[in-house]
Amino acid sequence: MAPRPVMSLKMKINMNIGAEEKKHVARLLSFLLCGEKVAHRCSVNQAKLCTDDQMKRFLIKQSRQERFHAVTFQSAILLLAPKGVSTPAKNQMQQYETLINNATDNHDLYSSVVGLQVILEGMGDVVLSHFDHGIKQRDLGFKKIRRAILSQEDSHHEFGLYYLKNNTSPAAPSNHADDYLSLINEMLTSLHGLFDFFDEDSRCYVAEFNHSLPEQIHKNALGHHSNT
Ligand SMILES: [Fe+2]
Numbered sequence: 001m002a003p004r005p006v007m008s009l010k011m012k013i014n015m016n017i018g019a020e021e022k023k024h025v026a027r028l029l030s031f032l033l034c035g036e037k038v039a040h041r042c043s044v045n046q047a048k049l050c051t052d053d054q055m056k057r058f059l060i061k062q063s064r065q066e067r068f069h070a071v072t073f074q075s076a077i078l079l080l081a082p083k084g085v086s087t088p089a090k091n092q093m094q095q096y097e098t099l100i101n102n103a104t105d106n107h108d109l110y111s112s113v114v115g116l117q118v119i120l121e122g123m124g125d126v127v128l129s130h131f132d133h134g135i136k137q138r139d140l141g142f143k144k145i146r147r148a149i150l151s152q153e154d155s156h157h158e159f160g161l162y163y164l165k166n167n168t169s170p171a172a173p174s175n176h177a178d179d180y181l182s183l184i185n186e187m188l189t190s191l192h193g194l195f196d197f198f199d200e201d202s203r204c205y206v207a208e209f210n211h212s213l214p215e216q217i218h219k220n221a222l223g224h225h226s227n228t
């Protein structure tokens, strides 16, 4: 099937910024795109695994929304950098997907929700909100789509927090909270050059992200902690 025309998304991007800036915005979007693809594939797998109808419906809806986010970011990247850009932290994102896939392969929905909706989307929230602020400051446009994506991402993260509060971790040593967290820290640290360009401090992202996580993640008590 031919790719969807870029402007069918009715994105209005202000192209009146410097070439270097366009490239850097495209690189950041490319990192986010990678995360959207992971979130799409993972929520598809979670929906297959899920036995609760309401949760299954939410996950199917999430997977569609993640695909929409991916198409949106891909289209913006094409507009900003038609020749393409390198993707920062790609290896770490691939390793992260492997961890979540291991959880779903082991039928460990709890660990996969911790990995996707709680931790990865928690980090996505922090990066997206800073990015959104930067876009507003630069008057880059695509306001409506930005708003829609942010509110959908919020609902995915909220779902993860709700799930964590109301479910117990299975007593299997398959909850990779430590591995998830160290990969996220590596991702954020490796983005520091990009953040510098936008006068942002990657340490603030790490601190904000850690602050946003629920207490039991910090306690790293996933394998043996019951919170019901
Ligand atoms: Fe998304």
Ligand SMILES: [Fe+2]
Residues within 6 Å of the ligand: 039, 066, 121, 152, 153, 156
């Ligand atoms: Fe999401």
